[in-house]
Amino acid sequence: MIAPPRSAVLLLLSLLALAAVPAHGAAPLSHYCWLTGNFTANGTYATNLNALLTSVVASANATSVGYGFYNLSAGKSPDAVNAIALCRGDVGAADCRSCLNDSAPEIARQCPVQKEAIIWYDNCMLRYSNRSIFRAMEVSPFFYMSNPSNVTNNVDQFNQVLRNLTDGLRDRAVSGNSTRKFAVGNATAPNFQTLFGLVQCTPDLSQQDCDGCLVRAIAQIPQCCNQKQGGRVVVPSCNIMFEVYPFFDASAYESPPSPPQSPVSPLPPPTNNTSTKGKDTNxxxxxxxxxxxxxxxxxxxxxxxxxxxxxxxxxxxxxxxxxxxxxxxxxxxxxxxxxxxxxxxxxxxxxxxxxxxxxxxxxxxxxxxxxxxxxxxxxxxxxxxxxxxxxxxxxxxxxxxxxxxxxxxxxxxxxxxxxxxxxxxxxxxxxxxxxxxxxxxxxxxxxxxxxxxxxxxxxxxxxxxxxxxxxxxxxxxxxxxxxxxxxxxxxxxxxxxxxxxxSHSTALPLPSQPAFILPSIPQSDIASRAVVTHSNKESVNEASITEPYPR
CATH class of the missing domain: 1.10.510.10 (Transferase(Phosphotransferase) domain 1)
Structure with a gap:
């Protein structure tokens, strides 16, 4: 009988050790395995990936307090592996560790030979790749979830409150630093409801890229959660979430800033010099x-x-x-x-x-x-x-x-x-x-x-x-x-x-693909991927959509 290579044995033992860590019982929300390349179980890439996943878990376990963000690398080109792990900004250190303890073995199970993969839980995200993923805004693949309950009255007013809330939270998250780009808050919605919101970027992004990522995510709300009481849009570099109940840790709560008041003094008469770059004025x-x-x-x-x-x-x-x-x-x-x-x-x-x-x-x-x-x-x-x-x-x-x-x-x-x-x-x-x-x-x-x-x-x-x-x-x-x-x-x-x-006599050129198109997915496929949550009010993964290429 031929003994398996030593590297394969180490990989198996390490993954079994990771799997033995007590799980907090949550199921992943979504995952994606890129089809751009595979590795062999006894190769250098497999060894580097195993070491990297072990380091992510070890880093989280060694941290009693922190911001829940880890970006690590292992190995040298062409077998180098890069990883990013991000816990939700309102999650405590213990829950962050527990989530990452589950993520490492699960991503290895879901994507056993792929060189690039990502997995999302409610409390954290873990991804790895053979290419550089640090400080790079990526909005694909993505998935979204929506609350099964509809907004039945004052829909336009609800949407306006939601937009003001997400825009305000976006501004605060963008102004964060290299360890934390995260904001939560609430706003008063119609019918005496309180609307709660959360936005987050991976903190390695620049302010401009964080803002661009959140704008793209917020722009998906009409497609994922139109007239819904809650929803979530998640991409590799950022995520947003809103609900009509408090879903985040109160200790992370920050009230959103009040909207700017219109000036009461008369505005100067208009001139030809009308440039207001970066500002929106009356x-x-x-x-x-x-x-x-x-x-x-x-x-x-x-x-x-x-x-x-x-x-x-x-x-x-x-x-x-x-x-x-x-x-x-x-x-x-x-x-x-x-x-x-x-x-x-x-x-x-x-x-x-x-x-x-x-x-x-x-x-x-x-x-x-x-x-x-x-x-x-x-x-x-x-x-x-x-x-x-x-x-x-x-x-x-x-x-x-x-x-x-x-x-x-x-x-x-x-x-x-x-x-x-x-x-x-x-x-x-x-x-x-x-x-x-x-x-x-x-x-x-x-x-x-x-x-x-x-x-x-x-x-x-x-x-x-x-x-x-x-x-x-x-x-x-x-x-x-x-x-x-x-x-x-x-x-x-x-x-x-x-x-x-x-003029109907003028020949028209052929159009090219529009922006922001979503693929056609049967509702039966969507329903089969729905996530069962512990509360009937929580958003479920009614429409989990993955796109392999950024748009």
Whole structure:
């Protein structure tokens, strides 16, 4: 009988020793094994990985107090292994140790030969890789969980409270140091509820990368947890969680900062020097009202107060299953064209170029003749005539409508508004909102479904069943997909969009893949991966989605 190699015996004994550590009984929330490379059980990589996992557990056991973050390496290239372990910021040292004691043998069991893997528990995360993973923001793979209970009243108000809470916590976590980027807090939600929130980054990230990671995670809330009382979005570099009950350790509690108060003193008159990079002020709104000439009011409404009393918000017509049948395709096409011409005026015909930054259904007003009026310029920014792009350190807008370069890096331009217009156009065609898109028994977002329908040459599946299908609808779908392309340079300008919509003889280029698409996953597969928790109120893993490549 041939004896096994000494390295394989050491690996087996060490993993058995790790498995013998008393478990705290929790099951992992999710895991992922990369398919980019395997190792052999008797090779150098296996030995280094075994030593590294042992060191992670030993480091946690040797620490009675700390921040629960460990980044270690073992071996030399090409067999070097790097690992990151992170415990939730409100978890005590004992629970952190217990969680990592469970994680090390479990990740070896789930991914026995893969060179890169990650595993998540409620209290901790452990990952290893043969490539450098330190100080690198990574948002894939990811998974999310949602509370089974819905928000039944004041949904828009609840969403606004949630957004303010997560944005405030994001600001505090980003300002953390190299040992801790974590924040918790609460806010008063409708119906006398208290909404609790938690955000965290791996502390090796820079402030900019932490902010970008959290923005991406928060942007997934409409897809994972729309109208839910709680949810969680988890990626390798950061995670967020919210619930209507206190789920974190009270000793880690910090009240979120109060929102900044609007200035009471009169603002100075607008000038051509309108750069406010990194800041969002009211000066953009005042300047906008002054610079739009009266002739532009046929397409735009800057004096919103005088028309709101007599207007209806566009979202009302398309959210209500009965009222959404009122606008036939001719009226919807008129609305689309009016919005496009309004944006074209903002981008090219106004004395100063205006970037709206929050174009969405609820910011389009319809008068008695169903003429669209672009409203709510509170987040708008002004550009000089020759200015093409700007950046901000504070991303504002509505998740689902924001372009990827804006969400990730704070860059905005006319192409950011074009992306939002594309989302809005697809909403009008489908009669469904980006934040609560439903496609039968599958979990998928609107952009992903539109793209898949286009690729599979079944674009009719996207169209609201109440509409009569014609070539103009199919052309609008084509234009919408051109507007939501992931690469900013590939999107058309609003001038080109207006031309495409008005002339059916112009050939259209082929669209590329949109940003922020989610794969189609049957609900049966999602249900089979649901996590049973100790409380019926806790969020369950209703939609655990993994993507092998970062977006």
């Amino acid at each position: 000066s953009g709104r005042i300047a906008l009202i002054i610079t739009i000439p009266a002739v532009g009011l046929a397409l735009l409404i800057a004096g919103i107060l005088c028309i709101c009393l007599r207007s209806r918000r566009m979202k009302t017509n398309f959210e209500d299953p009965v009222r959404r049948r009122q606008p036939d395709w001719e009226r919807r096409q008129k609305i689309i064209g009016g919005i496009a011409r309004g944006l074209l005026y903002l981008h090219e015909d106004s004395r100063l170029r205006i970037i709206h930054r929050d174009l969405k259904a609820s910011n389009i007003l319809l008068d008695a003749e169903m003429n669209p009026k672009i409203s709510d310029f509170g987040t708008a920014r002004l550009f000089e005539v020759d200015q093409t792009q700007d950046a901000t350190s504070r991303v504002v807008g509505t998740y689902g409508y924001m372009a990827p370069e804006y969400v990730m890096h704070g860059f905005f331009s006319v192409k950011s508004d074009v992306f939002s217009f594309g989302v809005l156009l697809l909403e009008i065609i489908s009669g469904q909102k980006i934040s609560c898109f439903r496609n039968g028994d599958t979990t998928e977002n609107l952009l992903g479904y539109a793209w898949r329908s286009w690729r599979e040459e079944t674009p009719l599946n996207l169209i609201d069943p109440s509409l009569a299908v014609g070539s103009s609808i199919l052309r609008c779908i084509h234009v919408g997909l051109l507007c939501v392309q992931e690469v900013e340079a590939n999107r058309p300008t609003m001038g080109a969009v207006v031309s495409m919509l008005s």
